[in-house]
Amino acid sequence: MSDIAVEVTNVSMRFNLGRERINSLKEYTIKLLKKSIEHEEFYALKNVSFQVKKGDSFAIIGGNGSGKSTMLKIISGIFRPTTGNVMVNGSIAPLIELGTGFDVELTAKENIFLNGAVLGYSKKFMLERYDEIIDFSELYEFVDVPLKNFSSGMVARLGFSIATLVKPDLLIVDEILSVGDQAFQEKCEQRMDDLTSSGTTLILVSHSIDQVRKVCNNAIWLRKGEVIALGQVEDVCNAYLQG
Numbered sequence: 001m002s003d004i005a006v007e008v009t010n011v012s013m014r015f016n017l018g019r020e021r022i023n024s025l026k027e028y029t030i031k032l033l034k035k036s037i038e039h040e041e042f043y044a045l046k047n048v049s050f051q052v053k054k055g056d057s058f059a060i061i062g063g064n065g066s067g068k069s070t071m072l073k074i075i076s077g078i079f080r081p082t083t084g085n086v087m088v089n090g091s092i093a094p095l096i097e098l099g100t101g102f103d104v105e106l107t108a109k110e111n112i113f114l115n116g117a118v119l120g121y122s123k124k125f126m127l128e129r130y131d132e133i134i135d136f137s138e139l140y141e142f143v144d145v146p147l148k149n150f151s152s153g154m155v156a157r158l159g160f161s162i163a164t165l166v167k168p169d170l171l172i173v174d175e176i177l178s179v180g181d182q183a184f185q186e187k188c189e190q191r192m193d194d195l196t197s198s199g200t201t202l203i204l205v206s207h208s209i210d211q212v213r214k215v216c217n218n219a220i221w222l223r224k225g226e227v228i229a230l231g232q233v234e235d236v237c238n239a240y241l242q243g
């Protein structure tokens, strides 16, 4: 068990999709009392199982709405699965939604310290690491600019630089890197490689099969919440591309 970083066992996730348009509280109350609100049950994940070994770089691929982000949110503890279990061995640095943990009214510099505090780092530690974060993100001219004036790529730069500041046991990266430019994506790929070489486990969601092939060695392909293929990255990517 000790060489396993993440174990997902028979995970299903059900959402209730409200299909009806309800225009007022009165209408809602009447429908609620009559028990006539229709909720369609929808499974975003259906009986998904896989293991990720420590130090592995693992990709989750699949088309839009196939359940990739939902899986990441379950692994990160943001969602509880409807059924099934997830075991995570070690500390997690999740980079899931762009700007989570940031306050857009504050400057980049203020957000670095805010994020550091949220992650449990002391002000002294963040002061020591501040230059490194700015160097990696290359946002030198923008440290005193409020985040609301940042492009999505700039927010991604800041988020990735902070999340990889210390070596997490498990780094979870959702699509956010796709908004970074080519040079920054390559820099992030290099940092992900460095981290996995030193023992960090990586779980990556990406629509770029080239990036997945470059960065990961194992993968899972989800379609409509179901596992279609699982195994070595080359085999899974080829199966996915053949559709």
Ligand SMILES: Nc1ncnc2c1ncn2[C@@H]1O[C@H](COP(=O)(O)OP(=O)(O)OP(=O)(O)O)[C@@H](O)[C@H]1O
Binding pocket: 015, 016, 017, 044, 062, 063, 064, 065, 066, 067, 068, 069, 070, 071, 175
């Ligand atoms: N909080 C929620 N409530 C209801 N439905 C949801 C919720 N979150 C996700 N879903 C639904 O679950 C399905 C899977 O969504 P998810 O975001 O996991 O897909 P994805 O594979 O990451 O897609 P994409 O590639 O487009 O980012 C979608 O049909 C989505 O509408």
